[in-house]
Amino acid sequence: MSTIADNLSTLAGRIHSAAAASGRDPASIHLLAVSKTKPATAVREAFAAGVRDVGENYLQEALDKQAQLSDLPLTWHFIGPIQSNKTRAIAEHFDWVHSVDRLKIAQRLSEQRPDHLPPLNLCLQVNVSGEDSKSGCTAEELPALAQAISALPKLRLRGLMAIPEPTDDRAAQDAAFARVRELQDNLGLGLDTLSMGMSHDLESAIAQGATWVRIGTALFGARDYGQA
C-alpha cells in the first residue's frame, strides 16, 4: 500500500509534467488536499509530507478535524454545497470558500466574516455541464453575480470553481475546462484563480489554466462512504 507521502510525490510529478506540457510554471499550480471522510490523522500525515491547504465538504466534519489539528498551520478551504444556516461557521472558520453560487450566500458570508480576520477568499462555482448538476450558477447568471459579489466587503472574489461532468475523454475534459477559463476571461475582473481539476482530470485542468487542483482520491486513497 502506498503512503500519503508516496501519493503526494506522484501527484507532484503529475502536476509538473502537466505544467511542462503547457509551458506553465508549476509554482502557479496549487494542490488542495480534499480530506472529506478521511480522519484527522490522515491530514496530519499529509501535513508532514508537505500539504498546507485542506479542502472539506461537510461543515461539522471539518470543524471536528480543525479542532484536532489546531496545532498545525493549515489553510482551510470549504468546497461543499452551502446552506444558509451554515454561513456563520464557514465565515468564522475558513480561509477560502470555493463553492458559492448564490448572492444570498455571499452576502451572509460578508456580513458574518469576523472583523479580526482577513477577507474571505471566494470562488464562484459555475455549472458548465448543463442541467444535470444542481450546484453552480449558470453562465448567464455569472456576470451579474460576479459584479455584485466583488462589491461586498470582507470578501475577496478570486475566481471561478467548476466540477465538470466526470469523463475519461480528454477532449471533453479540455472543452469543459476551457469554457470555465473563457467565462472567467470574459468577466474582465482580473481574477487570479481557477479552481478546477480533480484526481482523474488534473492534467486537462492544468492545460486549461487551473491554479488550484482539488485532489482527494489520488492523495488519500478511495473514500469509503459506508464508514463515514
Ligand SMILES: *Cc1c(COP(=O)(O)O)cnc(C)c1O
Ligand atoms: C471530493 C471532491 C474533490 C476530490 O475528488 P477526487 O476525485 O477524490 O480527487 C474535489 N472537489 C470537490 C468539490 C469534491 O467534492
